[in-house]
Each structure stands twice: as structure tokens, then as C-alpha cells.
Amino acid sequence: MTDNTYDVIVIGGGAVGEVLAERVVKRGLSAAIVEDALLGGECSYWACMPSKALLRSGEALRAAKTVKGAAEAVTGSLDVQAVLERRNSFTSGWDDSGQVKWAEGAGITVVRGRARIDGPRRVVVRQSDGAGEQVLEARHAVAACVGSAARIPPVPGLREAGPWTSREATSAKEAPRRLAILGAGPVGCEMAQAWSDLGSEVTLIEMRDRLLSALEPFVGKYVAKSLTEAGVTVRTGTTVQSVTKEGDGPIHIATNLGEVVADVVLCACGREPQTQDLGLETIGLEPGSWLDVDDSLRVNGVEGGWLYSAGDANHRALFTHQGKYQARIAGDAIAARARGEHAAPVAWSPFAATADHQALPAVVFTDPEVAIVGLTEQRAREQGMTVKVAEYEIGNVAGASLRADGYTGHAKIVVDQERLVIVGFTAIGPGVGEILQAATVAIVGEVPLDRLWHAVPAYPTMNEVWLRLLETYGL
Numbered sequence: 001m002t003d004n005t006y007d008v009i010v011i012g013g014g015a016v017g018e019v020l021a022e023r024v025v026k027r028g029l030s031a032a033i034v035e036d037a038l039l040g041g042e043c044s045y046w047a048c049m050p051s052k053a054l055l056r057s058g059e060a061l062r063a064a065k066t067v068k069g070a071a072e073a074v075t076g077s078l079d080v081q082a083v084l085e086r087r088n089s090f091t092s093g094w095d096d097s098g099q100v101k102w103a104e105g106a107g108i109t110v111v112r113g114r115a116r117i118d119g120p121r122r123v124v125v126r127q128s129d130g131a132g133e134q135v136l137e138a139r140h141a142v143a144a145c146v147g148s149a150a151r152i153p154p155v156p157g158l159r160e161a162g163p164w165t166s167r168e169a170t171s172a173k174e175a176p177r178r179l180a181i182l183g184a185g186p187v188g189c190e191m192a193q194a195w196s197d198l199g200s201e202v203t204l205i206e207m208r209d210r211l212l213s214a215l216e217p218f219v220g221k222y223v224a225k226s227l228t229e230a231g232v233t234v235r236t237g238t239t240v241q242s243v244t245k246e247g248d249g250p251i252h253i254a255t256n257l258g259e260v261v262a263d264v265v266l267c268a269c270g271r272e273p274q275t276q277d278l279g280l281e282t283i284g285l286e287p288g289s290w291l292d293v294d295d296s297l298r299v300n301g302v303e304g305g306w307l308y309s310a311g312d313a314n315h316r317a318l319f320t321h322q323g324k325y326q327a328r329i330a331g332d333a334i335a336a337r338a339r340g341e342h343a344a345p346v347a348w349s350p351f352a353a354t355a356d357h358q359a360l361p362a363v364v365f366t367d368p369e370v371a372i373v374g375l376t377e378q379r380a381r382e383q384g385m386t387v388k389v390a391e392y393e394i395g396n397v398a399g400a401s402l403r404a405d406g407y408t409g410h411a412k413i414v415v416d417q418e419r420l421v422i423v424g425f426t427a428i429g430p431g432v433g434e435i436l437q438a439a440t441v442a443i444v445g446e447v448p449l450d451r452l453w454h455a456v457p458a459y460p461t462m463n464e465v466w467l468r469l470l471e472t473y474g475l
């Protein structure tokens with residue numbers, strides 16, 4: 001045993017790596033996190049937190065405008081500088097010393113540098129301070145929580161135009177005059193909302209025929225309508241052919257439906273793995289690939305089963321909350337196996353991230369926001385389920401009409417006809433993120449509809465949509 005031996009070595013100190021390290025330490029193991037950049041990762045500095053901070057002020061302003069009495073008091077517009085300063089406070093000015101203090105307080109060793117795997121249970125770190133290389137050994141497990149990076153599609157001229165990725169879009173210090181966004185997934189739609197609120201002329205370009213195309217079709221229509229009303233130019237079914245930028249001049253984006261001119265182009269076209277230089281070839285895995293894991297987050301195809309991966313790096317569910325859930329599951333599985341237990345990843349046991357498959361919740365923070373958990377109707381049918389759906393206009397419930405004059409929103413449940421349980425829930429409307437957990441509990445708990453009928457929503461809250469959905473379904 002040397003000083004550089006730990007029970008568990010976590011590569012990547014994003015939100016997910018931090019939770020995994022904390023979990024194993026709480027279970028009595030020693031742990032080191034190797035982090036190359038800022039401890040806290042993407043979510044804290046370039047993703048969830050700064051993006052939501054950029055969005056919140058506009059949402060609050062609009063919310064006040066939808067309540068008569070309060071609306072009359074809104075006489076100004078957003079203070080852009082104040083919004084950006086508030087965003088900066090959420091990223092602690094891109095300083096991770098608070099996170100390092102937390103980790104050390106939790107009993108985790110933080111090693112600064114770029115890590116690569118060098119054969120079984122061995123990690124070599126190129127130290128950030130230039131001091132050379134350090135070799136770490138793991139007694140029980142290495143967990144690769146290395147996250148993901150923005151994907152730049154192979155469009156001629158795009159890279160040369162110096163596009164923004166989500167990193168620049170969440171950390172920019174001023175609003176571009178004209179912003180073109182490629183891709184209308186969660187990143188593209190949220191950033192269109194945020195920078196439009198902050199004064200940019202935004203054009204949102206999506207190659208598919210609707211926004212947020214992985215979700216129920218009504219979602220994309222609502223978001224397109226609200227973004228258009230906010231002044232965003234929405235172009236769906238649009239293929240980018242080439243991008244040209246000459247000197248300091250504007251960027252010209254040639255598409256199948258004409259040209260878009262912008263000062264900045266943001267690539268919001270999905271994510272790619274960060275495993276090119278992780279040393280995967282030393283253990284028989286393919287560099288540059290997502291890490292394929294079983295339900296206990298153990299990487300498949302590694303002899304001895306000592307390598308785990310949680311969070312974006314395994315490409316199961318690219319959300320902070322779900323990555324942290326995986327980290328808790330992986331941490332418990334590692335600790336149990338270190339005690340000599342089998343820790344079989346049986347569905348819904350402490351050692352299986354079962355919710356990744358059946359109950360993945362998410363909120364897209366456009367205005368109105370989108371809340372989803374479980375399967376869409378189409379996905380459920382593709383999985384061979386016989387389903388019946390119920391839909392309801394949320395504005396008809398008293399709680400929603402009190403919340404905003406002219407509240408507009410829509411909700412849908414997907415019910416498995418064999419088991420008579422809800423397998424999917426989607427809602428769009430102001431504040432729907434706050435009613436999502438009820439759906440998650442119903443799906444995870446596989447609560448039978450005839451029992452759910454007795455879960456009475458308090459009046460007058462937006463939760464009453466649950467009663468209306470069940471009535472529309474036929475109860």
C-alpha cells in the first residue's frame with residue numbers, strides 16, 4: 001500500500017463524481033477525485049445553474065405581467081447587467097474553492113490534473129501545476145465520471161466561424177446583437193429564451209420538423225408559439241449547408257430554406273463523449289466511446305469488474321439529477337462489493353439504476369416550462385405496450401387560473417392498459433415543474449389508477465390537473 005492508494009478513484013469531479021465520492025466515503029471507504037478543470041463540473045459553471053439563472057429574471061418579469069394588479073406595477077424591462085451579475089454569483093465567479101473546501105470537509109482527497117487509466121485499477125494523473133505525473137492505485141474501483149462535451153456537427157465552415165457552445169452561451173458577458181442557434185433540443189430552446197429575453201435577435205434553426213422533437217408533439221408546438229411571440233425566429237425542417245465568416249464581419253449561414261445572418265452562432269446540437277484520452281485502450285475498450293454500463297453502473301467488458309461510470313459519460317440519461325442518482329447507486333454497489341457482497345443489480349434494488357429506463361424526469365425551463373417523466377405515447381407503443389392516454393387544458397383548473405390570467409398549458413398521461421398504471425406524464429405551462437414529482441412518484445411506485453384516485457389534490461392548486469386527467473381518462 002502506498003500513500004497514493006485509495007479504495008475508490010473517481011475521475012471527473014462534476015456533480016456526479018462528487019456525489020459518488022461522497023457516497024463511498026459515507027460507506028466507510030477512502031476516495032480521491034481527480035479533476036482537470038473546476039470541481040463541480042459543467043452543471044455548476046457552464047450548464048444548469050448559469051442557464052437557469054439567465055432564464056429566471058425574464059420568467060419572473062413575465063409572471064408578474066400575467067397577474068392583474070401586479071402587471072400595472074411592471075413599468076420597466078430587464079436590467080441585463082443585473083441578470084448577468086446574478087448569474088455570475090451562481091457560478092461563484094467560476095471559482096471552485098468553495099467546492100474544494102466542501103470535498104475536503106467530506107473526507108475526499110482532491111487531485112488536480114488530467115487522469116488516464118493505465119491498466120487495471122491504475123490511474124496516471126498529469127498534474128495541473130506542471131509538477132509531472134502522479135500514479136494512483138485503486139483497491140476496489142475506479143469510477144469514470146468524465147461527463148460529455150458539446151458536439152459540433154461537420155458543417156463546412158462551422159468550426160472556422162468560432163461557434164459558441166453551451167459553455168460560451170452560459171458564461172457570456174454581453175448579449176450578441178444577432179444570435180443564430182443550431183439545434184432546438186433543451187439547450188437550444190432554453191438559450192433562445194434566455195438571450196432573446198436579454199435583448200438578442202435570435203434565430204433558432206432545427207433540422208427536424210419540430211422543437212424538442214424527443215418529447216410529445218404538442219410540446220414543440222407550444223414552445224415554438226411562445227418563442228415566436230417573444231420575437232424569436234423559429235426555423236424547423238432547416239438543414240444548414242455551410243457557414244461563412246470573413247474577418248470581423250457577420251456570420252452567413254446557408255440553409256436549404258435561405259440564408260441566416262448572425263453575429264454569433266451557437267451549436268446546441270447534442271453532446272459527445274470525453275473519453276478520447278482516458279486510456280481506455282489499455283483495458284480493451286474503444287477510446288472516444290460512451291462507457292457502456294450495466295444497471296449497477298459497472299462498465300461492461302472490463303475484466304475484474306472494477307470500472308464504473310456514472311453521469312453523462314455513460315450516455316444513459318444526460319441530466320444532473322439522474323447522474324447523481326446513478327452515483328448513489330454505483331457508490332452503494334461499490335461499497336457492498338468491497339464488503340464481499342454480490343450486490344446484484346436487481347430492478348428497483350439499491351444496486352440498480354432502474355429509474356433510468358422507466359422514470360426519467362426532466363424540466364425544460366423555457367417559458368412556459370415543460371415537465372416530463374417516463375414514456376411518451378409513441379415510445380410506450382414502440383415498447384409493445386397497449387396504452388390509453390388522457391389530456392387536459394391546465395388553464396381550466398382553478399389553481400392555474402389564479403396563478404396567471406389567461407393561463408395556457410396542456411397535460412397528458414400515458415396509461416399502460418395491462419397494469420393500469422401511469423407510464424408517462426408530460427405537461428407544459430408556467431410552473432409545471434413543481435407538479436412533476438407527483439407523476440414521478442406515481443410511475444416509480446407503479447400506483448394503480450384506482451388507488452391514485454384517492455390521492456386528492458389540495459384546492460385550489462395546480463395539482464388539481466391530476467384529478468381532471470383521471471376523470472378525462474374515465475375514472
Ligand SMILES: Cc1cc2nc3c(=O)[nH]c(=O)nc-3n(C[C@H](O)[C@H](O)[C@H](O)COP(=O)(O)OP(=O)(O)OC[C@H]3O[C@@H](n4cnc5c(N)ncnc54)[C@H](O)[C@@H]3O)c2cc1C
Pocket residue numbers: 011012013014015016017034035036037038039040041042043046047048049051052113114115116145146147148166170187274277278310311312313317318319320321322323
Ligand atoms: C446548457 C446546459 C444546461 C443544462 N441544464 C440542465 C438542467 O437544468 N438540469 C439538469 O438536470 N441537467 C442539465 N444539463 C445537463 C447537465 O449539465 C449534465 O447532465 C451534468 O453536468 C453531467 O454531470 P457529470 O458530472 O456527469 O459531468 P460534468 O459536469 O461534465 O463533469 C465531468 C468532469 O470531469 C472532468 N474530466 C473529464 N475528463 C477528465 C480527465 N481525464 N481527468 C480529470 N478530469 C476530467 C471535467 O473537467 C468535468 O469537470 C444541462 C446541460 C447543458 C449543456
Ligand SMILES: NC(=O)c1ccc[n+]([C@@H]2O[C@H](COP(=O)([O-])OP(=O)(O)OC[C@H]3O[C@@H](n4cnc5c(N)ncnc54)[C@H](O)[C@@H]3O)[C@@H](O)[C@H]2O)c1
Pocket residue numbers: 153155182183184185186187188190205206207208212213238239240268269270271317318319362363364365
Ligand atoms: N433543463 C434541462 O434539464 C436541460 C437543459 C439543457 C440540456 N440538458 C441536457 O443536455 C443534453 C444536450 O442537450 P442538447 O439540446 O444539446 O442536445 P439534444 O440532443 O437534446 O438536441 C440537439 C438538437 O439539435 C438538432 N441538431 C443536430 N444537428 C443539427 C444541425 N446540424 N442543424 C440543426 N439542428 C441540429 C437535433 O435534431 C436536436 O433537436 C440533453 O440531452 C439534456 O439531457 C438538460
